[in-house]
Amino acid sequence: MASKKGNRIIIKLRSTESAHTYTTTKNRKNDPNRLELRRYDPTLRRHVIYRETK
Structure with missing residues (x-):
């Protein structure tokens, strides 16, 4: 029986x-x-936008 591939994947969010x-x-x-x-970005100590990267 084939294993089912899940819908949930691990991603990186980059500032x-x-x-x-x-x-x-x-x-x-x-x-x-x-x-x-x-x-929250700890290096800048404020909230910024994070985008998904590969």
């Missing part, structure tokens, strides 16, 4: 203003496009 990254998971079926979230 638009520094080199800081977060890793998280996303559901391919619910979010087919690239994510863009506003998260």
